[in-house]
Amino acid sequence: MTDIFAYDPGEFIGRRAADFMKPELRPFFDSEYLESLKQHGHYEGISSYFTKGGRKIYLDYRSTLVRPEDGEPYISGISRDVTERVAADRALREREERIRAIFDASPNPMVVYDMEGNVQFLNPAFTEVFGWSLDELRGKRIPFVPEEQRQKTVETIRELYESGAPVTLETRRSTRDGRILDILISAALIRGAGGNPAGMVVNLTDLTEKRKLEAALLQAQKMEAIGALA
DSSP states (O other): OHHHHOOOGGGTTTOOGGGGSOGGGHHHIIIIIIHHHHHHSEEEEEEEEEOTTOOEEEEEEEEEEEOOSSSOOEEEEEEEEOHHHHHHHHHHHHHHHHHHHHHHHOSSOEEEEOTTSOEEEEOHHHHHHHOOOHHHHBTSOOSOOOGGGHHHHHHHHHHHHHHOSOEEEEEEEEOTTSOEEEEEEEEEEEEOGGGOEEEEEEEEEEOHHHHHHHHHHHHHHHHHHHHHHO
16 A cells, blocks of 8 residues: 555555545545445445555455454455556557547448458448448348359458458449449458457448449540541
């Protein structure tokens, strides 16, 4: 306790644990912590405290209400400093939120797959273009690869996992309502612990309208050539 809080032992005597908490949390020490101890005889959790120098720390604690046959009841507690773990968890959550914001803001459909090709996450743009929602596809494979595109798709995925370098593929994919779209796929590995592959993230660009415009332009150029020849 003295090492963590940087107080001398004598400075703890006669003080309540709530004295080392944020002022707005102190009322809960009585209403939540002590009342629960009285009712159930034990309490556990993670709370924030301040050291003598004002540094904020987090302690994971377990408390037990001891009722001796002789003498007054008292609270026996043990805790450990989990400040680094809490900070790491918070940083991870913030990173996940930033990544989710990027996915949600992307105008292109994006999908995160696990190593078995099952969906872990997809963004709103995917639902808008292809029709399936995350709730429908989470943990499943997306049934949108036309039969004639399966072999090429398998080869591209194998190339991605073997080389580790991002890959691109012009292909076709079907929507939930049966429409066939021209798609440019860009895929990259997701690496887990030890740098080992843990899945892949795929960006899908809908080229359908672009292909229609290109076809219309080509037809117009052909007609212009025919007109010039005539």
